Structures are given as C-alpha cells and as structure tokens.
Amino acid sequence: MSERRFKELDPATMSPEQKKVADAIQAGPRGAGLRGPFNALLRSPEICDLVQRVGAYVRFSSSIPARLNEMAIIMAGRKWTAQYEFYAHRRLAIEAGLSATICDAIANGTRPQGMQDDEAEVYDFCTELLSSGHVSDGNFSRIKNRFGERGVIDLIGAVGYYSLVSMVLNVDGVPLPAGETPPLKPL
Numbered sequence: 289m290s291e292r293r294f295k296e297l298d299p300a301t302m303s304p305e306q307k308k309v310a311d312a313i314q315a316g317p318r319g320a321g322l323r324g325p326f327n328a329l330l331r332s333p334e335i336c337d338l339v340q341r342v343g344a345y346v347r348f349s350s351s352i353p354a355r356l357n358e359m360a361i362i363m364a365g366r367k368w369t370a371q372y373e374f375y376a377h378r379r380l381a382i383e384a385g386l387s388a389t390i391c392d393a394i395a396n397g398t399r400p401q402g403m404q405d406d407e408a409e410v411y412d413f414c415t416e417l418l419s420s421g422h423v424s425d426g427n428f429s430r431i432k433n434r435f436g437e438r439g440v441i442d443l444i445g446a447v448g449y450y451s452l453v454s455m456v457l458n459v460d461g462v463p464l465p466a467g468e469t470p471p472l473k474p475l
Contacts, residue, residue: 292461294328305333313340317348324372325456339452346449350442351435354384356410359394360446363411366394367418370454371470372462377450378471397475409434410443417447 302310313326313336322330329336350357358381365373378391390407393400403411409430416423431440464470 292327292463294331294460297322297327297330302330303333306330306336309333309337309340312337316340316344318344324376324462325453325460328456328460328462339449342445342449343453346442346446350446351438352410352442352446353406355381355386356406357442357446358384359386359390359407359410360414360443361450362391362394363414363418364447364450365454366397366472368451368454368458369472369474370457371464371472372457373450373454374471375464375468395471396473406434413443414447417444418451 297306297310299307299310310322310326310330313322326336326340329339346357347361352360358377361377362374362381364370365377374395378395381391382388386407387402390400390403399415400407400411409427413423413427413431416427428440431443435443
C-alpha cells in the first residue's frame with residue numbers, strides 16, 4: 289500500500305460531530321494533532337469518541353505501571369504486525385523503563401531473556417491472551433496477585449484497545465515517518 293486509504297481530514301470541512309471529537313482529542317493528554325488511528329476513526333465520530341476516551345484511560349490512567357503497560361502495547365502491535373504502533377510505542381516503552389533488549393525480542397517474536405518477575409508475568413499473560421483469547425488460571429492469578437482485579441482488567445484493556453488501534457492503522461496504511469525502517473519483520 290503506497291498511501292493512506294483515508295485521506296487526511298480538513299478541519300474546515302469536518303462535520304460538527306467530527307470537529308467536536310477532534311477538538312476533544314487535541315485538548316486531551318495526547319496533545320495536538322490527530323496522529324495514529326484518529327484520522328480514520330473520525331469517519332465514525334461516535335466510535336472515535338468512545339475509542340479515544342478508552343485509549344486516554346489505558347495509556348495515561350491505567351493501574352498497570354507504564355513500563356509494563358507499554359510492554360503490553362508493543363505486544364499487541366507485534367501480534368498485528370502494526371509497524372506504526374510498534375514504532376511509536378517502542379520508544380515510549382524504553383522511556384518508561386523497559387529495556388531495548390526486551391522490546392527487540394518482542395519485535396522478533398521471541399521470549400525476552402532476563403525479564404524481571406513482573407515483566408515475565410505480564411509477558412506470559414499477554415502472550416496467552418493474544419494467542420488464544422484466554423488465559424490460564426496460573427497467569428490470571430499471577431496478574432491478580434500483583435495488580436489486583438482492576439489490574440487484570442486494565443491489562444486486558446490495554447491489549448484489546450491496542451489491538452483495535454493496530455487494526456485501524458493497518459487497514460488505513462498509516463506510514464512510518466520518512467526514513468524510518470519498519471521495526472517488525474514477518475513471523
């Protein structure tokens with residue numbers, strides 16, 4: 289795919305509903321611009337508004353520590369081979385304290401070596417969830433014991449939200465910034 293399937297929306301020609309949601313996104317914690325999936329999602333302003341509010345919670349208010357939340361996010365990006373998603377959140381994961389070595393192993397589809405206990409627990413939970421849609425009693429219990437029931441749901445929310453975002457990005461064909469090499473190879 290050589291260009292995005294959804295042409296960039298012009299604020300001057302947006303419907304009132306699109307403009308309202310676009311303004312809410314830009315006034316929120318993400319800041320200016322309609323990066324990532326939002327240009328495409330604005331085709332359905334109601335869905336876009338609901339999705340962006342879930343995303344703001346998952347990214348900025350989750351009970352899961354940022355380092356581990358970003359790990360779950362890049363795992364969802366890897367699952368869907370979402371180049372833009374993985375590219376954007378790899379940097380955020382490293383800034384949050386996840387090692388580049390772990391990010392690179394996830395990109396390569398291999399189990400990272402030398403993970404801390406909490407990283408291994410999140411990795412196992414997310415791997416099982418992304419591969420089967422289920423988690424074993426053991427993986428559920430480890431996440432529940434570490435983060436509580438809210439943490440279990442917040443982790444599922446991160447995987448689910450960023451799976452949706454990854455699919456939107458892939459369908460739209462959102463490109464990487466000029467000069468960037470795709471971080472994910474086919475598995």
